[in-house]
Amino acid sequence: MNVATTDAVRKPAAGLAALAALAGLVAGGLGLAVSELLSAVIAPGASTIFAGGAAVVDAAPPGLKDFAVEWFGTADKAVLLGSMGAVLAVGAGLAGWLERRRSGVGVALLVLVGVAGAALAVARPGATLVWAVPSVIGIGVAVPVLRAAVRALGPVGPSVRGAGEGSEDSAGGSEAGPASGGGTPSAPSPAPDRRRFLQITGLAAGGAVLALVASQAVSAGGRAVEAVRSRFRLPGAAHSADPVPAQADLSVDGLSSYITPNDVFYRIDTALRVPEVDPADWSLRVTGMVDEPFEIGWDELVALPMSEHHVTLTCVSNSVGGDLVGNALWLGYPIRDLLERARPQAGADMVLSRSVDGFTAGTPLEVLTDPERTSLLAIGMNGEPLPTQHGFPARLVVPGLYGYVSATKWVSELKVTTFDQDEGYWTPRGWSELGPVKVQSRIDVPRSGASVAGGEVVVAGVAWAQHVGIDGVEVRADDGDWVTADLAETVGPDTWRQWRAVLDLGAGEHTVSVRATNADGETQTDVESPPAPDGATGHHTITFTVA
Ligand SMILES: Nc1nc2c(c(=O)[nH]1)N[C@H]1C(S)=C(S)[C@@H](COP(=O)(O)O)O[C@H]1N2
Ligand SMILES: [Mo]
Numbered sequence: 364m365n366v367a368t369t370d371a372v373r374k375p376a377a378g379l380a381a382l383a384a385l386a387g388l389v390a391g392g393l394g395l396a397v398s399e400l401l402s403a404v405i406a407p408g409a410s411t412i413f414a415g416g417a418a419v420v421d422a423a424p425p426g427l428k429d430f431a432v433e434w435f436g437t438a439d440k441a442v443l444l445g446s447m448g449a450v451l452a453v454g455a456g457l458a459g460w461l462e463r464r465r466s467g468v469g470v471a472l473l474v475l476v477g478v479a480g481a482a483l484a485v486a487r488p489g490a491t492l493v494w495a496v497p498s499v500i501g502i503g504v505a506v507p508v509l510r511a512a513v514r515a516l517g518p519v520g521p522s523v524r525g526a527g528e529g530s531e532d533s534a535g536g537s538e539a540g541p542a543s544g545g546g547t548p549s550a551p552s553p554a555p556d557r558r559r560f561l562q563i564t565g566l567a568a569g570g571a572v573l574a575l576v577a578s579q580a581v582s583a584g585g586r587a588v589e590a591v592r593s594r595f596r597l598p599g600a601a602h603s604a605d606p607v608p609a610q611a612d613l614s615v616d617g618l619s620s621y622i623t624p625n626d627v628f629y630r631i632d633t634a635l636r637v638p639e640v641d642p643a644d645w646s647l648r649v650t651g652m653v654d655e656p657f658e659i660g661w662d663e664l665v666a667l668p669m670s671e672h673h674v675t676l677t678c679v680s681n682s683v684g685g686d687l688v689g690n691a692l693w694l695g696y697p698i699r700d701l702l703e704r705a706r707p708q709a710g711a712d713m714v715l716s717r718s719v720d721g722f723t724a725g726t727p728l729e730v731l732t733d734p735e736r737t738s739l740l741a742i743g744m745n746g747e748p749l750p751t752q753h754g755f756p757a758r759l760v761v762p763g764l765y766g767y768v769s770a771t772k773w774v775s776e777l778k779v780t781t782f783d784q785d786e787g788y789w790t791p792r793g794w795s796e797l798g799p800v801k802v803q804s805r806i807d808v809p810r811s812g813a814s815v816a817g818g819e820v821v822v823a824g825v826a827w828a829q830h831v832g833i834d835g836v837e838v839r840a841d842d843g844d845w846v847t848a849d850l851a852e853t854v855g856p857d858t859w860r861q862w863r864a865v866l867d868l869g870a871g872e873h874t875v876s877v878r879a880t881n882a883d884g885e886t887q888t889d890v891e892s893p894p895a896p897d898g899a900t901g902h903h904t905i906t907f908t909v910a
Pocket of ligand 1: 629631632633676678679718719752770771773
């Protein structure tokens, strides 16, 4: 043994190190799968992966988040989970490799991840101590698997690799115990037991797959809520919306429809997993600086006289020409009536709305109590119960403000307070405290880069200045004169407006820009600014070719 050449032993040693890393990967994967399964039973947010991911979302610097939304759009969450999976996989592999080199070190790494997962889960909004269970049990399963699998590989060092290699323990033969066995009484077998290793890792991998499959089956919670949602019949409106004029839709091919269907309505939120809120468990509390705090449950809410209102919702992160904007018919109960019932106290100037997922938005109290503004606690969207990802069972919709300061989904509390005392989720993350929507316009037709037939070219799009209204839209080609576009009709100032213009363009490449003027006579600035901190400005400009 002792005379084995280094070359002859290095190869199997490297192979064994790789197997150890594989053991870490399998053990870690099993732990995560078990935590997924348990969290499917206990609470969806309690899994190691989601608690960790949510913490990353909350802790991410604002710039990174803007970057993520800009580059990955709504896929940002998939990208985050993918990267987390990659980091965890590398970490688990490392744990296996370390565990083989020095017993206890890899285990410690796994335990660290488990404890962190448990702590992050318990720290989630609405969490209880029980939320620690998935991470704790997950690690509790992963650790013995890792130990057993690594032990099956035999000790690192002389007994397998021969003495004199120098890099590892210098003890020979069976005396290698303490270095690789971690002081366990059962001395490790001197040679790798590949069969046993395969049995352990194979069983663990199979177990992980089973746990994942079971977690899908068990996460019936989400399906149950979906079933409740689809059975729910929206109440009729006591105050119906103004009818949409026939002329609100210009029916130009490629132009965004006046009403945005639910399935193409943009979605923005920090929720890695859409909160599953059963209306039976839902309530809204009106708290804070009020004389009459109260709590309202689902049955009481849906029995109240409902109002319908068309509102165009916009995200502050929308870049010029972007698609984080949509128009829907909302059904809900006026927020001002809820606030009136609670009787806000003098000195209050903000309502901090809170979601079951911890998100908060700070909205000026005067906006929500304004008798001229229909701000809703909405339960319906385009004639359907709110889609789960748009806030089922209830959310806020406030005309004229960006979503981040007003449109709380899965809302559970309205706290009457002051801007001095409280702040919404995004304010400490680099976004403005107040978020009135800026006048904006977008060209939908032609598409940038398109090739169109020559002569009269139809240019069309949408423009919005919620709660103020759009009074004019102009376009210009190739830095020529501004040409007034035709405006479609609209329900009112709280929604966007379609527009259309015909330009006479010769063959070649053309650049077309658009600008809107709101009902206060303010024309959109051409000064370009990014979305942060309070909404992008600049003219949407596209280039296309006339054949
Ligand atoms: N609970 C919760 N509500 C939220 C958010 C969030 O992250 N969490 N994001 C807000 C933002 S930034 C916007 S733009 C709107 C988007 O609503 P939508 O996804 O229905 O289009 O929701 C708002 N409500
Ligand atoms: Mo947003």
